[in-house]
Amino acid sequence: DQQVKQNSPSLSVQEGRISILNCDYTNSMFDYFLWYKKYPAEGPTFLISISSIKDKNEDGRFTVFLNKSAKHLSLHIVPSQPGDSAVYFCAASAFTDSWGKLQFGAGTQVVVTP
């Protein structure tokens, strides 16, 4: 039962341009959403999060948008840099489901080209 879905397995973007990663979810009880970046043979690194009471959160080059009615969130990276090449995971959590249980999407491989 995949409650968090990342339908694009890969994304190629030119250096300096915007990367847009998408994530859909099915569980309306999710109230906190997170994005992680992962390099090969390393653990995921926390990037940015958003509570369900907000529709946007920004941190430097990273902005996350949440559309609750559509059960959709997106991560924007501007400008994209070569070091952003990694796998990006969307994750969600529900306060009613033992806070800490993160449900992850399958990930999107981002490649930033020169």
Add this chain to the structure above:
Amino acid sequence: NAGVMQNPRHLVRRRGQEARLRCSPMKGHSHVYWYRQLPEEGLKFMVYLQKENIIDESGMPKERFSAEFPKEGPSILRIQQVVRGDSAAYFCASSPGGTGESYEQYFGPGTRLTVT
């Protein structure tokens, strides 16, 4: 990432042996989580622990798998009688607990288990 320690980083076990994976949370964190990542898949939740308590083990296989987070020392994920299907990367994460930022979990580098 550097704050959460996991060891060993790589573990090779023959079928039927036991695997013990260790996790030391970030300083000041009292909540520990274990996740498993199979090849070409996302991370799957296994278990959520606080000191001396299992809060949620809904993602743990019913047999052969157990986890603990004792009052002193690291959290341990134990897999008894390993099978080839247990080969995966096992990640530990920690968080400070409380509300709001408690959702932000910080991950260790993982233990890559290979069962031969």
